Amino acid sequence: MIVDSALYRDGVRVAGGGDPPDYATLRAGVRRPGDFVWLGLHSPSADELAEVADAFGLHPLAVEDAVHAHQRPKLELYGESLFLVLKTLWYVDDTDQVETGEVNVFVGADFVVTVRHGAGSALEPARLALEADPRLAAQGPSAVVHAVADRVVDGYLGVVAELQTDVDEVETSVFSGLRTRDSARIYTLKRELAEVRRAVQPLREPVRRLAGGQIALVDGDIEPFFRDVLDHLTRAAEDVDTMEALLSSAFEAHLAQISVQQNDDMRKISAGAALVVVPTLIAGVYGMNFRHMPELEWTLGYPFALLLMASVVAGLWVFFKRSGWL
Template sequence: MIRILHKAHAQPARADMAVSELPALLAADHDHRAMLWVDLFGDAPTPGNHGESSVDPAINHLLREVFAFDPLAVDDALSETHVPKVDDWAHYLYIVLHAVVFKSDIAQIDTRELDVFLGHKLLVTYHFEPIPALELVWKQAQRDDRYWKRGADYLLYELYDRIATDYMPCLDEIEEVTDQIQDAIFDAPAPEQVTRILHVKRAVLRLRRILSPQREVVNKLARDSYGMVDSKNRVYFRDVYDHFVRLADLNESVRDLVTGALDSYLSVIANRTNEVMKVLTVVTTLFMPLTFITGFFGMNFFGAALDVTQAPLGWTLLGLALLGMVATPLAMFGYMRQRRWL
């Protein structure tokens, strides 16, 4: 799918431009050229063939022939996923962004790549998955002329700022899922919780691998002297950079929470194991003297059997044995309670 937003100087933004009109618009003089935002929604690359066979021929033609972007930059945009980066091609910038969506039901981070070509009064975006931040900025740019007054680089800032804003709900959801896991651990620890904790931890680590390079890309846009970024608009990218710095710090805090949840699970399981072992130890200790007494009187010291059939000797020994078998565990139990072992 190919969408075009066209903004002439004193006219409202138009979304009804035909693709066939692009060559004439691009051929106009730079000072008199209208601003363009072309959004390209392609198919996901097929693994193993660098995505070429799955790309819409119309999109491929636009990028290579109409916009005349460098083949290496086009191949990067059409092929497999890249980490966030920015490449300066003199007349335009090639930028890779990543939007994120957190699927709380399976505790998984879904990254959505957005490839951007930023030129003079030109913004070209390419993606093969829906990106809510892009859709929001696209609709606002149609209604609000202020999005166009500062140039295409300001449109890129608005897009970057919206993507950064969408990271916060993602981190909030991860933190909420972690809190739910911790509550469940203290209520009823189960092996399934370990799997869920590890899934959340993997999501946090993946988010960390995205945030760090994304933050550096914004830092370059805010501080380096790129010809496509107006010096007056760099302050806006510094604001986005501050957002990503805070996001990186929050991500580290969430990672500590996930690690703490795993430690909590191990501690609860260890405590329950200790309780079970204590009960088993107490039972074994209480029955140990009984085993000794029965074993002692079961041995034949004086022949084939110890003759205790004559009263009152037999009944006396039996009573003493039974009394010892009852009194000894009770005494040991009282001693354990006195020492606060139970």
């Protein structure tokens, strides 16, 4: 599906692509230095992307990656064109899960084609922000790549902030002293952090190349903006590492607390069993049917047995209480 298509001249949008757009006509509008086309697609079919590839001369390997999606974040050069893959992330409050999508960016000297997969991280805000700053948009396709990357990485920071809230809740629960079942949630959060890591870590090197003047298609005036994106990306990666370590520590503490709680339970069970076993022993001895037993004919034998049981139980209870077993 074609989301938007436009021709930009001196940083100002001057024409759209029509509905449906005529790709050849749209690209033919590029007549002066600085003119460029930005075409945005969402989950296109193979036939739709093939038409775009013919009009803009996209490399078939890059087109194949964009059709099938599920690619690792990467930056590849094909002749005079650039192919960038970014993972998009968004947080679902209802399920406390991180969902993923993908943005493929084809960049040439006078065009940018963005192919988006997934429901999250719409690129319309990035387009509107770029169109609101003609001076930045005048930098051409480099400015579009920055706008897309900045939008995606800002999405990472939002997801990381949501996960940080969840990690804080788990920490509070683990160290609350209550009997909680946090292992399942800790595992879920570690899995979601792994999903974020798969999007963040591989993207650091491509953005570093874009910020370091290693790509000829990137305008020198845009490189500082990519350094800002790299800074945000590094912060997100560090936050993920920190949360991973905190969850590992919380899980170990949770297991230690379970072990301590089990030991406390066993001590209490043992103490309770002792309180029952001693009077049972006395009653068992006096309940045996023998003719010749000490104090069998004694008038106070029964009260004495009961008093003995109560005294021993009381003594054991005091002892266990002082020992912390009860």
